Amino acid sequence: MNIKLLHPVSRGSLKLNSVDPRVPPVIDPAYLSNPEDIRVLIKGIRKVQDLIKTPPFQEVQASFGPSFSGCLHLARDSDAYWECYIRHFMEPGHNPVSTSKMGSVNDGSTVVGPDLKVKGIIGLRVADASIIPEITDYTNAATIMVAEKAADIIKSEAKNPLPPVP
Ligand SMILES: Cc1cc2nc3c(=O)[nH]c(=O)nc-3n(C[C@H](O)[C@H](O)[C@H](O)COP(=O)(O)OP(=O)(O)OC[C@H]3O[C@@H](n4cnc5c(N)ncnc54)[C@H](O)[C@@H]3O)c2cc1C
Structure with a gap:
């Protein structure tokens, strides 16, 4: 056991x-x-x-x-x-997460915002288990969900590109 x-x-x-x-x-x-x-x-x-x-x-x-x-x-x-x-x-059995925590851009403990963009860096997103803010029981399905959400965000931005920075 x-x-x-x-x-x-x-x-x-x-x-x-x-x-x-x-x-x-x-x-x-x-x-x-x-x-x-x-x-x-x-x-x-x-x-x-x-x-x-x-x-x-x-x-x-x-x-x-x-x-x-x-x-x-x-x-x-x-x-x-x-x-x-x-x-x-004891040996570790959980799947570590949260080294690039996602959350409010105003929260000092977060690395990426809700759009997965790294705060303060243009053109960089993180889409893997590291963004999960609180550990889930198992991480594989959650990570696949993060990746699918990232793909949706990127596709939607490609359809509606932001105006160029002046
Ligand atoms: C032994 C074990 C058992 C697990 N069992 C389960 C389970 O039963 N159920 C479950 O839900 N989850 C399980 N997990 C956890 C799940 O596999 C991970 O949470 C999930 O794969 C994390 O996905 P990721 O994309 O964040 O990282 P990874 O899947 O580790 O992907 C990282 C990728 O980045 C690549 N990479 C690394 N460094 C670089 C670099 N410098 N340049 C380019 N590429 C790089 C790697 O080659 C890899 O392909 C298990 C994990 C382990 C280790």
Whole structure:
């Protein structure tokens, strides 16, 4: 059984490392930096512990997670023990979004406006998962929708071009 945190509250960051676009950016996912994420994951563990007590799981002798010696200094099965366990074994399963957040052009945390145009740069749009402001459970369908919307906006602008900038 796999417990997934699809809506993490922790927020990471992506920053440019150099003015040279070939230099990789600095990505800090800041996993589990918000205690709420630990709380939700422990709630998931408790849910699984309840599930494996049910007859169908007992029939197949289901058990939950081997104990981990690195956390045995904490009371076994306490929330503190599971927090330690999560911090050792957790791996990311959600699909990160929002590095080019879409929203109001007046909002300092946004990169693109509702027309997907990058604020302050002429002739550049972003149309991928990075514009999704809040993480969705799964991102593929939402990304396809963003791409289709971008195509519609571009086609509509081609039909009704803006007057040239004087
Ligand atoms: C392992 C895994 C499983 C997933 N499972 C699901 C799922 O079950 N359901 C779901 O809804 N979503 C799932 N997703 C998420 C979904 O695939 C992504 O959210 C979606 O593909 C994001 O689309 P995108 O266009 O933003 O980025 P991508 O699909 O990553 O596209 C980026 C494109 O840009 C290209 N590119 C990168 N750098 C450059 C460059 N410098 N110049 C030119 N091109 C460049 C890449 O080659 C790529 O084609 C999964 C993702 C992963 C990694």
